[in-house]
Amino acid sequence: MNTKVLFVIATGLVLSTARVSAQATDCATTASIAYEHAKVKNYASAEEPLWKVRKECPTYSLATFQFGQKLLEDKYKKAPDTEKVGLVNEMIKLWKERLQYFPAKTKIGDMHSDIGQLMYDNKMGTAESQFAEFHKAWTEDKENVSNPKNVYTYFSLLVDLHGEKKKELQQVFDLYDEVIEKIEDEESDKAKTIAELTEKEESGTALSSKEKKKLNRSNKILSNYSKVKAGINQKLGELADCKNxxxxxxxxxxxxxxxxxxxxxxxxxxxxxxxxxxxxxxxxxxxxxxxxPSAKSAYYLGILALKDKNTTTALKYFNQSAELETKASDKGKVYFKIGEVMKKQGSFGKARSYYKKALSQRPSMGVCYLRIADMISDSANSCGNDVFSKRAVYWLAESYARKAGKVDPSLQSTASKFAANYSAKAPSKTDIFNNPGIKSVSIGCWIGETVRVPKL
Structure with missing residues (x-):
């Protein structure tokens, strides 16, 4: 190869490298301008440079698509109804580009369920096409279908399609089981966080700002899932009645x-x-x-034994079920059932033990706290030494009742009523004033707990 040819090749490589370098510099400069505007929500100024980066150097940074989504969400909120469909189509296009260029950082579950929700909210496409987006999200990445509203819409669409004879009833039941399982898992996770942080706060330890945010977020998510769960059960309605x-x-x-x-x-x-x-x-x-033969079959045999009023056999089967069960939420249900049997027999100490076991498996089972509160309240006369200590038992009952509403928002109203009833029976401010030396009360018998006297 002669010197002239080598010179031409070398010159071409230099020019090519220079062009790549110039393009990279241009991308960085344009992106910097776009991102700075977007960070302060100045989307009008961010739009042109942001879309330039998206078009010319889409692999530059994930931030292009993150800010792009926020920009489109802002425009969608402010847009008249006649322009919303166009913005939804642009949002869907943006999400699909993000998946193309950043697949490892894009969640299929979130993306497709959000697409389905936007289509549903804006009456885009058919019910079948909307359902298809949710179904893709659920079957390919259920773990990341994280918005409670999306979960409800997915199930609601299936019920509606069944009503139009386009889906089988068994499909509705199968999805119901899966959806309720996911909701209960989410509820348990958030209820556990709430219980731990609430206990820390009630012990007198101040929560950090990070913990307060975590507590508030957990409360909000738990409340949303509680509403969705109620909505799903209402939507299922008569489809799941005995007659069907x-x-x-x-x-x-x-x-x-x-x-x-x-x-x-x-x-x-x-x-x-x-x-x-x-x-x-x-x-x-x-x-x-x-x-x-399994945890499930043992549990159902226990139910049949209870119907025959054979409590001993029922408890044997329930305990077998609890030992065999590997799924936490189902194990919690079995422990709750045993607690119910023990409570009915008047074995309050054993009943409390099983209710607490149920809570350890499924922290969102607020009904367990209500049951414990009820047993404590019923034992006020027998577990106190004098009038003050007997009435102090109701403070403890009130505390358990309030916990029920915190871990299960659907019980909030009921729990508040019970708590108020217990509070009314507890020592009054005058009683506390007349007993200034009493800072806490140790409650005996099966309860075996200490309750702090409220400060005046």
Whole structure:
């Protein structure tokens, strides 16, 4: 190769490198201008340079798409209804570009469920096309379908499509099980955080600003999921009543009687809806225990034993179920059931133990706190030494009742009423003033707890 040819190649490489370097510099400069405006929400000035970076150097930074989303969200909020659909299409285009250029930093679940929600809110496409977006999110990345509103809309669309004869009833039930499981897992996670931070705060330790934000956020998310759960159950409505469940599962039984998963779902739904008096429930439980003796079959056998008023046998099966169960929320339900049996027998100490075991598995089960509060209240006369200490028992009952509302927003109204009732029975301000030396009260018998006297 002669010197002239080498010179031409070298010159080309230098010019090419220079162009790449110039483009990189231009991208960095333009992006810097766009990002600075976007950071202070000056989207009008940020738009032109931001879209230039998006078009000419889309791989420059994930921030391009993050700020782009905020910019479009701002425009969407301010836009008249006639312009919203166009902005939604632009948002969807932006999200898909982000997935193309930053797949590792883009969550399929969030993205497609948000697309489905925007389509639904703006009446874009058919119900089937809206449902398809949610379904893709759910089946490919359920863990990251994080918006409670999206979860509700997904289920609601399926119920509506079933009403139009486009989806089977069994599909509705299957999705219901999955959705409720996800909601209960989210509730347990947030309720655990709330319980821990509330206990820390009540002990007299001040929460840091970070902890306060975490507590407020957990409360908000828990409240949203509680509303969604109630909405989903309302949407399911009569579809899951005994009059629909019994004929549906009777018709499917022969073909499904060796399918353990189907048997679990059918028996679980019939148990949840208290259709257990129907002979079908016994057939389901018997078949399930034959195909796959498990925590579920033991639990249902316990329910049947309770119906026959054979408490000893029922407790045996419930304890077997608790030992075999690996899913925390279901283990919590079994412990709660044992607690209910113990409470009914008057074994309050044992009942409390099982209610607390239930809470350790499913922290959002606020009903356990209400049950403990009720037992403590019922024991006021027998667990106090004098009038003041007997009435002080109600402070402890009030404390448990308030915990119920904190970890389960759906119980907030009920919990507040119980707490107010207990508070009215506790020592008055005059009683506290007349006993200045009493700072705390140790409560005996099965309760075995100490309650602090409120400050005047």
């Amino acid at each position: 469940l019994i004929p549906l599962y009777n018709g499917q039984f022969e073909g499904k009687k060796t399918d353990a998963n189907w048997l679990k779902g059918a028996a679980g739904r019939i148990s949840a809806k208290d259709c257990t008096d129907d002979p079908l429930f016994f057939k389901l439980v018997e078949a399930l225990h034959k195909v796959e």
